[in-house]
Amino acid sequence: MDNKLAGKTALVTGGSAGIGKGIARSFLEAGGNVMITSRKAEKCERAAADLQELPGQVDWRISHVGQPEQAATVMDETIDRFGSLDILVNNAATNPYHGPMIDVDAGRLDKTYEINVRGPLLWTQLAWSKWLAEHGGSVINIASVGGLKTSRDIGVYCMFKSTLIHMTKQLGAELGPKTTVNCIAPGLIKTDFARVLWDGDRGAAIAEAMPTKRLGEPEDIGKAALFLAADAPWMTGQTMVVDGGEFVRVDSLGV
Numbered sequence: 191m192d193n194k195l196a197g198k199t200a201l202v203t204g205g206s207a208g209i210g211k212g213i214a215r216s217f218l219e220a221g222g223n224v225m226i227t228s229r230k231a232e233k234c235e236r237a238a239a240d241l242q243e244l245p246g247q248v249d250w251r252i253s254h255v256g257q258p259e260q261a262a263t264v265m266d267e268t269i270d271r272f273g274s275l276d277i278l279v280n281n282a283a284t285n286p287y288h289g290p291m292i293d294v295d296a297g298r299l300d301k302t303y304e305i306n307v308r309g310p311l312l313w314t315q316l317a318w319s320k321w322l323a324e325h326g327g328s329v330i331n332i333a334s335v336g337g338l339k340t341s342r343d344i345g346v347y348c349m350f351k352s353t354l355i356h357m358t359k360q361l362g363a364e365l366g367p368k369t370t371v372n373c374i375a376p377g378l379i380k381t382d383f384a385r386v387l388w389d390g391d392r393g394a395a396i397a398e399a400m401p402t403k404r405l406g407e408p409e410d411i412g413k414a415a416l417f418l419a420a421d422a423p424w425m426t427g428q429t430m431v432v433d434g435g436e437f438v439r440v441d442s443l444g445v
């Protein structure tokens with residue numbers, strides 16, 4: 191049994207489903223403790239029940255990443271429950287606006303910023319003051335390949351994922367030597383969040399065009415997160431693209 195995270199504790203925002211749950215699974219398989227958090231108790235409870243047979247210990251608390259006072263409570267309870275807060279995974283995000291950036295309304299612009307940028311920064315500040323500054327550890331941000339390019343429909347979301355990638359560089363530069371800050375930029379992963387992009391024939395066509403000939407699963411991101419949490423002490427401020435090769439595939443002109 192691989193026990194790379196034995197004695198370590200991770201807090202995973204949006205850990206009750208999709209990629210966050212995949213990351214929680216990888217950490218638990220490696221013997222770590224995981225506190226799952228998201229807004230809905232029933233989703234958290236179900237995810238924790240699904241994961242409870244794994245070697246690490248899992249628990250859950252509800253919270254909204256836009257509410258820093260809830261973050262403070264969840265972090266205090268994580269430290270009380272497991273004795274440490276070594277790994278923060280800023281995974282939860284939202285994407286309320288589809289369309290050209292030029293037409294976005296202030297409400298959905300602010301909402302995307304609040305959850306996808308302000309949330310990860312405030313959660314990281316709290317994890318830093320409550321544990322990481324003294325003891326060290328790692329912060330893992332979940333961005334998107336969208337943060338590295340433009341988009342027809344989700345440019346606002348991509349802009350803030352790009353901001354998260356820059357936040358990772360900046361905090362990586364600031365929080366050493368005991369704390370690393372890294373980022374994962376997933377490609378298309380088969381979760382509810384991205385269902386509109388992969389359901390039905392569209393997903394099969396996208397997969398066929400990819401070098402790896404399949405879409406991503408949450409566990410693909412879980413494995414990358416485990417690497418960053420357990421095996422990358424000399425890596426900080428960086429973004430790993432984990433996208434099945436979509437970013438580097440030969441374009442449709444085939445040249």
Ligand SMILES: NC(=O)c1ccc[n+]([C@@H]2O[C@H](COP(=O)([O-])OP(=O)(O)OC[C@H]3O[C@@H](n4cnc5c(N)ncnc54)[C@H](OP(=O)(O)O)[C@@H]3O)[C@@H](O)[C@H]2O)c1
Pocket residue numbers: 203204205206207208209210227228229230231233234253254255256281282283284305332333334335375376377378379380381382383384
């Ligand atoms: N799926 C993809 O293809 C893809 C690609 C690139 C990047 N990403 C990124 O990967 C991350 C996870 O996405 P996913 O595909 O796994 O999504 P998902 O399957 O929809 O899961 C989202 C999780 O976040 C929680 N959540 C949503 N809003 C929240 C909030 N305001 N506060 C706290 N928790 C919240 C949800 O639970 P509750 O409903 O209980 O809150 C759920 O646990 C996001 O950062 C997303 O941008 C996804």
